[in-house]
Amino acid sequence: MKERSMDGKTLILRLEIDTKQAQFGKAATAIEAAGGDIIAIDVIHTDKNYSVRDLTVKTTAAGTAESLTKALQSVPGVRLQHLSDRTFLLHLGGKISIQPKTPIQNRDDLSRVYTPEVARVCQAIHEDPSKAYTLTIKRNTVAVVSDGSAVLGLGNIGPYSAMPVMEGKAMLFKQFADVDAFPICLDTQDTEQIITAVKQLSPAFGGINLEDISAPRCFEIEKRLREELDIPVFHDDQHGTAVVLYAGLLNALKLTNRNLSETKIVICGIGAAGTACTKMLLAGGAKHIVGVDREGILTADRTYSNPMWQWYAEHTNPERVNGGLADALQHADVFIGVSAGGILTRAHIESMAADPIVFAMANPEPEIRPELVEDIVAVFATGRSDYPNQINNVLCFPGIFRGALDSRATTINEEMKLAAAEAIASVIGEDELNRLYIIPSVFNTRIVEEVRRRVMQAARQSGVARRKTRD
Numbered sequence: 001m002k003e004r005s006m007d008g009k010t011l012i013l014r015l016e017i018d019t020k021q022a023q024f025g026k027a028a029t030a031i032e033a034a035g036g037d038i039i040a041i042d043v044i045h046t047d048k049n050y051s052v053r054d055l056t057v058k059t060t061a062a063g064t065a066e067s068l069t070k071a072l073q074s075v076p077g078v079r080l081q082h083l084s085d086r087t088f089l090l091h092l093g094g095k096i097s098i099q100p101k102t103p104i105q106n107r108d109d110l111s112r113v114y115t116p117e118v119a120r121v122c123q124a125i126h127e128d129p130s131k132a133y134t135l136t137i138k139r140n141t142v143a144v145v146s147d148g149s150a151v152l153g154l155g156n157i158g159p160y161s162a163m164p165v166m167e168g169k170a171m172l173f174k175q176f177a178d179v180d181a182f183p184i185c186l187d188t189q190d191t192e193q194i195i196t197a198v199k200q201l202s203p204a205f206g207g208i209n210l211e212d213i214s215a216p217r218c219f220e221i222e223k224r225l226r227e228e229l230d231i232p233v234f235h236d237d238q239h240g241t242a243v244v245l246y247a248g249l250l251n252a253l254k255l256t257n258r259n260l261s262e263t264k265i266v267i268c269g270i271g272a273a274g275t276a277c278t279k280m281l282l283a284g285g286a287k288h289i290v291g292v293d294r295e296g297i298l299t300a301d302r303t304y305s306n307p308m309w310q311w312y313a314e315h316t317n318p319e320r321v322n323g324g325l326a327d328a329l330q331h332a333d334v335f336i337g338v339s340a341g342g343i344l345t346r347a348h349i350e351s352m353a354a355d356p357i358v359f360a361m362a363n364p365e366p367e368i369r370p371e372l373v374e375d376i377v378a379v380f381a382t383g384r385s386d387y388p389n390q391i392n393n394v395l396c397f398p399g400i401f402r403g404a405l406d407s408r409a410t411t412i413n414e415e416m417k418l419a420a421a422e423a424i425a426s427v428i429g430e431d432e433l434n435r436l437y438i439i440p441s442v443f444n445t446r447i448v449e450e451v452r453r454r455v456m457q458a459a460r461q462s463g464v465a466r467r468k469t470r471d
Contacts (some may be wrong), residue, residue, distance in 0.1 A: 011036075011065060012089070013055045013072075014034030014081040020049065021077025030078075035060045036069035052081070054326060095167045096174075096183075102389060131226035133206070133408060142181040142207040142401055144169045145198055147189045149216035150237070153363055159185035160170040160214060169211060169236075171315045177398035177448050179405065181209070191217050195224050202229055206405050210235040216308050226318025232404045240393035243400070243417050244439070245336065245359060246280045247424035248391055251438035252357045252379040258333060264288045264353070266328045268367065270312055277336060278316060280421070283414045289316040290328045293339075297321055326351070341365025349373050361371065361391050379435050388436040388450050395424050395442055406452065407459040408467035419458035423450040 015027055028038060030241050040056035065083060072080045104110050111117050125131045141418055146163030166183030173181035186197050192325045198208060198221075210222055218235055225233040234240075253260060265286060267274050270293040287424050291298040298304070298313040299320050302373065321328060329335065334357045337344060344367035349356055351448065355378035360366035363383045370380045370387055381389035400420045404412055427440045427447055440447060459465035 004211045009059060009065075010039075011057050011059060011068070012084050012086060013057055013068065014044070014083075015053050015055060015072070016079040016081050017051050017053070018049065018077035018079075019051060022075055024051070024053070026075050027072060027078045030071040030075050031055070031057060034065065036068050038143070050177040050277045056086075091164055091167075095164075096170050106191075132203070136204075137180060138206050139408075140178075140180050140405060141205050142173060142179055142209050142405075143184050143205045144173075144181050144209045145184045145186065145194075145196070145215055146211045147186050147194060148260060149189050149212065149217075151212045154188075156214065159187050166211060169209070172394055173398055173401065176394065176442075177452075178400040179398065179401055189214075189217070191220055193333040194221055195228075198225055199228060202231060205231065206408075207232040207234070207401055209401070210237075212237065216306070218272050219275075219308065226411055230410050232401070232409055234397070234401070234404075234412050235272070235276075235320060236393055236397050238272045239412070239417055241273040241338070241391065242276040242280035243396040243421045244391050244393060244424065245277050245361070246284060246418075246421040247395070248359065248381050248389060248439040249281075249334070249336075249357070250421065250425040250459055251428060251433055252334075252381070254358060255433060255438065256333075256355045256378050256434060261285045261287050263333045264290070264331065265334040265336060266290050266292060266325075266332045267336045267338070268292045268325060268343070269337060269362070270309060271338065273338040273361075273458075274336075275308055275312060277338065278312065279414075280417060282315065283418060284421075287318070290321055290332070292325050292328050296324045309335055335359065335367075337362055337365060337367035341367060345367040346373050346376070349376060359391065379438060381438065389439050390442075391439065392442055394438060395440065395447060396420055396451070399423070400455050402448060403452040403455030404459065406467070407456040407465035409459040409464045410466065411464050413458075413462055413464060414456040415462040416455045416464075419454040420451045423447075423454040426450065 017027060018026060031038060036057040036059055038055050039058050042054040044054055053196050069080060069083060104113060104229055121135055125135055144166045146162045146166055148158040149156045151157050153276040162185050163183060166185060170181040170183050173179040186194055187463045188194060208225060210218065213221060222233055222235045252265065263286065265281065265288060267278055269291060270291045278291065281289060299308055299317050299322055300313045301320055302313065304310045304313060326348060330351050331353050333353045337360045339362055341362050342365060344360060349358060358377050359381045361383040362370050365441055366382045370382065374380065381391055383391050400412060424440065424447060427444055427450055428437060
């Protein structure tokens with residue numbers, strides 16, 4: 001297996017320096033020459049002959065872990081004991097843990113949390129299963145389920161390799177919405193086995209977040225689980241992206257004085273996210289959507305072996321436009337990319353309508369870099385954190401599950417998703433809205449509560465809430 005490069009990262013180097021042969025300054029000079037910038041020094045041990053120090057080093061564009069190692073090896077009296085990546089250190093032993101809410105301090109406590117007193121609680125739930133929501137963790141617990149078949153930009157890396165991502169998702173649930181989430185990576189990519197496994201573990205959870213499961217299996221898995229379970233099932237790669245995309249587009253349309261029903265939208269990349277974004281836009285009132293994938297524009301004039309593309313062709317492109325991406329973009333108002341980096345050109349955008357809106361969301365490389373077209377685009381958004389207007393699912397799933405759990409919803413329906421998108425968009429006030437700020441920061445503390453409030457309201461109004469609550 002090829003080792004992942006640690007270039008451009010923050011590294012920690014533990015150096016042992018023989019003070020009879022070398023001074024610390026020689027090591028520091030070697031690190032700087034190799035493209036490293038020392039930002040912190042911690043003395044671990046020192047005596048008359050040796051000193052051991054941990055150096056926190058930020059590598060520059062020219063610096064690499066390999067170049068630092070080689071440079072230090074050339075300094076007499078300096079030995080590199082260990083080099084580590086701070087990101088890897090953060091993951092040591094996993095990133096989450098379970099803590100009891102009440103400490104067990106004596107035998108009386110033990111008897112109440114476990115045997116024999118716990119039997120009375122078990123019997124109460126047996127007589128009325130709905131009490132599981134009040135007497136167990138079910139009321140506030142979400143399973144983050146993956147098979148590791150479509151992880152980030154890594155592809156099919158399997159369940160073990162997917163765990164760090166699912167742990168991270170659980171952390172976000174807890175920090176942003178105080179939802180207790182647990183990562184579950186299944187050692188199967190068989191559709192029926194995944195459905196069965198999730199159904200079997202569902203009694204412990206109040207909701208299921210499906211994550212990084214490849215298309216088209218993800219559609220069938222989510223559809224079946226929504227039909228066969230009475231708790232919310234949400235495939236975040238589809239619907240989280242769609243909700244945040246729609247929120248950003250609402251504000252972009254507001255900025256450019258457009259009406260969604262009259263706006264011509266081109267979506268490039270008709271997979272799980274592209275299809276979900278389209279369904280969200282249709283539910284919001286869009287009428288002029290053209291989808292483009294590797295075979296060109298999807299149109300009802302053709303028949304497709306891919307059932308997802310067939311559905312798409314039958315529900316979009318009412319004008320029956322044919323051709324490729326360049327044809328679709330002629331006089332279009334909006335480009336939404338969930339495809340691949342570098343496929344969009346300046347000429348493509350110049351062929352669009354005046355004040356075009358471009359959401360180039362492919363990761364890690366967008367369909368086109370913002371700096372190449374910032375002078376001709378009215379609003380530009382990406383999926384990256386180093387550009388303005390990041391379309392990030394973290395804006396959606398914590399609040400939407402918080403609202404679904406608190407209302408004890410049986411599902412997360414279109415009404416709830418639309419409500420979540422409108423809530424996210426509303427966080428930015430009229431006086432704040434501009435071309436570089438159409439979507440709020442993930443650290444905006446108002447988002448989760450506003451999404452929660454509107455999602456609960458939509459759940460009640462659409463009849464899927466089992467718990468009546470007051471805001």
